[in-house]
Amino acid sequence: MTPAELSRTVRHAVCRAVADAALPGPVPERVVVERSRPGGTGDYATGVALRLARPAGRSPREVAGLLRDRLAADPGVGRAVDRIEITGPGFLNFTLARSTARDDAADLVRTVLREGPRYGHGAALAGTVVAFAPASELRAALWTRTVVDLLRTQGATATVVETPTPTAETAETLRPVPAPPGDHLARLGPDALHWALLRPAAHDRPLLGPVPPARGAAVSALLVQRDANPLFRTRYAHARARALARNAAHLGITPGYEEREDAHSDLLTALGDHPATLEAAARLRAPDRLARHLEHTAEAFLRCQETLSPLPLGDEKPSAAHRSRLALAAAAGAVLAGGLSLLGIDAPEHL
Template identity: 55%
Template sequence: MTPADLSLTVLHAVRRAVDDGALRVDVPPTVKVERARPGGVGEYASNVALTLARSAGRTALDIAGILEERLRDTPGLQAVDVTGPGFLNFTLRPDAGGELVRAVREAGDAYGSGTALAGVTVRFADLTESRALLVTETVVRLLRSQGADAGFGQDQPAQDQPALDEPTHAPPRAETRAETHTPAPDATPQRIHVHPGPYEPRSLGVDAARWALLRAAPQDRPLDGPPLLVQHERNPLFRVRYAHSRVRRLLDNAAQLGFGPAYEIPVHAPELLGVLGDHPVVLLTAARHRAPDRVARHLEATADALLAFQHTVLPLGDEKPSAAHRSRLALAEAAGTVLAGGLSVLGISAPERI
């Protein structure tokens, strides 16, 4: 169960509680689920009961208890606990890692795409400044990945302003009926507040030039370009792309040893499983907040978790490949898929070798 799945599960519990009369509130459009903080219970937590308490005219603890009753037998959840003033805490079943890996493998680079913003139409003003165009172009891609009808201009639906360059791997566009919607004639195209910065693919290459402008928050100064060309662990762009290439090498080396990826037994890798599960939420949040930098930061976290985990994947010495190795390789492969998909959203290539 991914955080996005869990968010929908909690939302459905709220809706059931309203439908059967246990709660009298307006069902929120979304429910926020985030990683449990240090000292918390389980892997994830939600403050939905606290946000509904005032409108329901009841205590958050009462609401949390109502929702807990409707969540306790949910497939994929081992336990639901109520803590503090009314936080819901979720412990996933031990096989949740297998569900996550299978979800990534089935979706491929499109893992994290969805329809949460289906029916939403967004138009951005035509732009000329390099960084503003690059950031907005990437936000359009993020919005479309979540089902929104997004583009430039006012008159034609999903109109694309000519991009600075074409990404190596463009993520599949979510096909929804929302793409046939046109904005109201008097709708004012949006603008994202962006600190200007030059786009320099000739001196930096496309990948470093894009990362320099997208990794910093749009309103902040872009990153200095030359350090992004150094192949060193202090270079976050290098770490992300190197982590992807390491996955490819692990798969090649495993094939030479006669085995492939197959998630057969639980793998203890909470940090890596956590960031992979967070990926759909990160993409949706980045789309809503018009913040591609959130995707870049998440890719750094994913790369760091993978690089810390990679040493456990292949057999050592005379050790024979086992179910544990096949399962770890499947998890590493899923991480590589997330890295490739995230890089493609930013228009950056995911190399096979570095």
């Protein structure tokens, strides 16, 4: 059961409770189901009970208990979910059945491989029309262009008003903390510059570093190809995924997700969270959320490579585990390629 399916199931339980007069109050248009966070349990969680508590005149834990009982009585939920628990002030936590988790992982990887770099694009904001005021300041201009691209991935109609019109008076204006003066493009190049301007949140200073001295040529940390550089690590992870695909093809090994391994849980979580990250980045006008997510995805992928080799070693014969790891690597590469492209950053085949 995917987060989207859980979201619909929980909302249906809310609808039934309201219809039966067991739960006063309006039915939310959308129920957010996300990966469980620190302090929670299981695979997924929702805080819908906290939203419903005040209109219903009840405590969040009481509302969560009511919803838990109704969900537990649903045969479809019973087959897909092992446990439904209440944590904190009233969060509902879902632990999927092991077979369901394995099937969900396979479906997820296949979906990513099928959709490629466009994985996560959807119609969540279809019908939304947004116009942005043009920006002359370096960071604001890049921020605006990137937000337009993010909105379009979710089906919105987004444009930048370039000429004075009545629409321009109501156009949305984005004002992140500006970049300091300087020829940053010449110093950093487009990839590092985009990361420097988009990776920090709008209210944080860009990662441009000190201006080089008049007679010096100080090298930005974003240009150093070392593990300490998150931009390098993110782009290296993509290059590594592509290299694995080339080597597998040379050995005649075809990727195919067949076996789930617990060591890959963090990477599977990152892949599963990608569509929600794109939607949130678009809704909140926050490309930094996508940049941080790509950084996390790259780290999860590289940790997997250090733990389990996707390719046979020595005289080892290719197995279902190798094919699954290769499929997961290809999925990670697709997410990184699509995300970096939206930020205007090159996703290299070789690095």
